[in-house]
Amino acid sequence: MEAIQSWVSEHKLTSIGGIWASAVGASLAYSRARTPLKPSLRLIHARMHAQALTLAVLSGAAIYHYYEDHEAAAHHDGEN
Numbered sequence: 001m002e003a004i005q006s007w008v009s010e011h012k013l014t015s016i017g018g019i020w021a022s023a024v025g026a027s028l029a030y031s032r033a034r035t036p037l038k039p040s041l042r043l044i045h046a047r048m049h050a051q052a053l054t055l056a057v058l059s060g061a062a063i064y065h066y067y068e069d070h071e072a073a074a075h076h077d078g079e080n
Contacts, residue, residue: 012061016054016057016058019053019054019057020050020051020053020054021050023046023049023050023053023054024046024047024049024050025046027045027046027049027050028042028043028046031045031046
């Protein structure tokens with residue numbers, strides 16, 4: 001698990017781009033199978049879903065980063 005965390009930490013933009021592209025693909029595949037929309041509308045919906053997922057991932061990463069730094073600072077203060 002730490003290997004994945006370190007890779008994601010080093011390749012943040014690649015990770016976010018991969019999640020975004022995966023979300024667009026998954027949303028397009030889902031909407032193609034489920035709804036009779038025009039391709040342009042499918043693409044718009046797919047982009048909206050991908051953007052929402054990307055915002056959720058970025059929010060989660062920000063929260064994780066905040067608590068990781070907060071915990072490290074608390075640990076450092078406890079040593080002094």
